[in-house]
Amino acid sequence: xxxxxxxxxxxxxxxxxxxxxxxxxxxxxxxxxxxxxxxxxxxxxxxxxxxxxxxxxxxxxxxxxxxxxxxxxxxxxxxxxxxxxxxxxxxxxxxxxxxxxxxxxxxxxxxxxxxxxxxxxxxxxxxxxxxxxxxxxxxxxxxxxxxxxxxxxxxxxxxxxxxxxxxxxxxxxxxxxxxxxxxxxxxxxxxxxxxxxx
Amino acid sequence: xxxxxxxxxxxxxxxxxxxxxxxxxxxxxxxxxxxxxxxxxxxxxxxxxxxxxxxxxxxxxxxxxxxxxxxxxxxxxxxxxxxxxxxxxxxxxxxxxxxxxxxxxxxxxxxxxxxxxxxxxxxxxxxxxxxxxxxxxxxxxxxxxxxxxxxxxxxxxxxxxxxxxxxxxxxxxxxxxxxxxxxxxxxxxxxxxxxxxx
DNA sequence: TTGTGTATATTCACTGGTTAGTATACATAC
DNA sequence: GTATGTATACTAACCAGTGAATATACACAA
Numbered sequence: 001x002x003x004x005x006x007x008x009x010x011x012x013x014x015x016x017x018x019x020x021x022x023x024x025x026x027x028x029x030x031x032x033x034x035x036x037x038x039x040x041x042x043x044x045x046x047x048x049x050x051x052x053x054x055x056x057x058x059x060x061x062x063x064x065x066x067x068x069x070x071x072x073x074x075x076x077x078x079x080x081x082x083x084x085x086x087x088x089x090x091x092x093x094x095x096x097x098x099x100x101x102x103x104x105x106x107x108x109x110x111x112x113x114x115x116x117x118x119x120x121x122x123x124x125x126x127x128x129x130x131x132x133x134x135x136x137x138x139x140x141x142x143x144x145x146x147x148x149x150x151x152x153x154x155x156x157x158x159x160x161x162x163x164x165x166x167x168x169x170x171x172x173x174x175x176x177x178x179x180x181x182x183x184x185x186x187x188x189x190x191x192x193x194x195x196x197x198x
Numbered sequence: 199x200x201x202x203x204x205x206x207x208x209x210x211x212x213x214x215x216x217x218x219x220x221x222x223x224x225x226x227x228x229x230x231x232x233x234x235x236x237x238x239x240x241x242x243x244x245x246x247x248x249x250x251x252x253x254x255x256x257x258x259x260x261x262x263x264x265x266x267x268x269x270x271x272x273x274x275x276x277x278x279x280x281x282x283x284x285x286x287x288x289x290x291x292x293x294x295x296x297x298x299x300x301x302x303x304x305x306x307x308x309x310x311x312x313x314x315x316x317x318x319x320x321x322x323x324x325x326x327x328x329x330x331x332x333x334x335x336x337x338x339x340x341x342x343x344x345x346x347x348x349x350x351x352x353x354x355x356x357x358x359x360x361x362x363x364x365x366x367x368x369x370x371x372x373x374x375x376x377x378x379x380x381x382x383x384x385x386x387x388x389x390x391x392x393x394x395x396x
Numbered sequence: 397t398t399g400t401g402t403a404t405a406t407t408c409a410c411t412g413g414t415t416a417g418t419a420t421a422c423a424t425a426c
Numbered sequence: 427g428t429a430t431g432t433a434t435a436c437t438a439a440c441c442a443g444t445g446a447a448t449a450t451a452c453a454c455a456a
Contacts, residue, residue, distance in 0.1 A: 008405080023313045026224040029441055042444080043406050051442065102312045110366045111309035114300045115221045117368060126366050153372060154356075154379040161359025168308045168324050170315060174351060181352040181383060188382065206431080227415060240418080241432050249416065 009047045012037045016058045021105045025055055025112050025121075055109065056120040062105055063128045070132065074139075081143055082186040085136075085155060089162065089179025096172040103167035107160060132156065145189045155182050207245045210235045214256045219303045223253055223310050253307065254318040260303055261326045268330065272337075279341055280384040283334075283353060287360065287377025294370040301365035305358060330354065343387045353380050 015036035019028040030051050034041045048054045070088055077087035095101055102108070106125035113119045136152035145151055162178040213234035217226040228249050232239045246252045268286055275285035293299055300306070304323035311317045334350035343349055360376040 024224075024310055026222075026310075027313065030443085031441075040407055041442085042408080045443070046405065103309065107362050107366065108309040108312060111301065111306040111362075112222055112224075114306060114365055115225065122366065129363070129366060150375060150378070153375045157356050157359035157363055157372065157376045157379065158352075159359070160362045161355035161357070164305050164309075164358045164362050165327070165355055167312055168305065168320065168327060174355065177348060177351045178355045180348070181355065181379075184386065185379060185382060188386065228417085229415075238433055239416090240434080243417070244431065 008037075008039070008043075012039075012044055012047055012054070013057050013061050016054050017061060020055065020058050020109075022100070022102060025109060030054070052120060056124055059106060059109060059121050059124045059128070063124065063131070066128065067131060067135070071135070080190075081139060082183040082190070085186060086179040086183040089159070089175050089182060092159075092162070093166075093172045093175035093179075096166050096175055104160065104163040107163055108167075129156065129160070132159075140186070140189070143190065144193050145186075146192060147189075151185060151189050154185055158182050158185075206235075206237070206241070210237075210242055210245055210252070211255050211259050214252050215259060218253065218256050218307075220298065220300060223307060228252070250318060254322055257304060257307060257319050257322045257326070261322065261329070264326065265329060265333070269333070278388075279337060280381040280388070283384060284377040284381040287357070287373050287380060290357075290360070291364075291370045291373035291377075294364050294373055302358065302361040305361055306365075327354065327358070330357075338384070338387070341388065342391050343384075344390060345387075349383060349387050352383055356380050356383075 012033065016028075016033045019033055019036060030044060031041050033054065034044045037044070044054070048057065073088045073091045074084045077084045106128050110122050110125050113122055116122070133149075133152050133156050136155055137148045140148035140151050158178040158181055162175045165174045166172050210231065214226075214231045217231055217234060228242060229239050231252065232242045235242070242252070246255065271286045271289045272282045275282045304326050308320050308323050311320055314320070331347075331350050331354050334353055335346045338346035338349050356376040356379055360373045363372045364370050
């Protein structure tokens, strides 16, 4: 089967994704990934230059799907922007209650590789979060909010904070608390939109 | 030197602390910790039952000092509670600009050990964050805020979010953004304190 | 149609290094 | 002479990456 190169590469990324997300980067060996993908380590090294490359590919494969889910949750919720953003947190809480949930793969990888600041996987994670931040910023700008970037960053901080806190305490209700804080901040910014006063 | 058992144990924890915080848990070997402490691995295993034990001791040693720093930053700042809390974030931003800063040791450990939910180190991390949350709750309760626990958790989410985001982007200004969000939320809660209306 | 060269894809078996934890013995202090 | 504390030397497993060989598909020539 020399020709169909893509399915093999895809299969390796799927295997790596499951293992790296569930057990962490350094805890998973290249042999384990290869075994899970149903091939040998040597074949894996034909498709990826190094383990670091594979880690980067694992995160790159999660970039678009993750963003798409957030947008979907936003779009499918009826109501104003505060409610639609809060819905993202509520849906996230629902995910986080599944026993296999283990936080945000991007953040956990950046925590585990904190001593390698230039690592390709960290750059991919940073770019991913920037994309989400920019989507929030554009959403708030369309609402006429005065400082949409500042608000976008505050919501992002609440979101990533809830990933960290829920992972530590294994208590998904923190995500709903974060969602309420996010709604408050957005509503406050909307009220101040036209310089209204009490 | 058989007698002075405490200094040896202390020295091991100091060495472990520096290495685990800077490089992560799984990246640091017990041999490295022993070497940094100036003794052999066998001696280390006389004082600690296992590497997991040592990791737990590393976090336990950071519990009280960390909380003390936050309280100090709060106490030494002039002004109301919103400003005093914001000062914590500003001081944290200052720390985070030092090149050796690598986020919150508790959160990074919980991210790295996410597949071992009952690990003693994770329990110590969770207890640490609960103590901070409770200190915030008591502080807000003393101000007569209606739901002090909810507000405490929102501030905690912003704090831990800023640890995660700043570690990923290496941009400490997110901490100041989080501080402004925290101040907004507290001020909003203070205004609503007596059920005031516009 | 058939033979053949070449790029693609895969495997087996290995290297050199690391790692958590231990068996045993030795030293010091009281 | 016994508790405590330290060191040497070891085990058994693991792990990232590689050398050398092999198998398949396809393009092109005879």
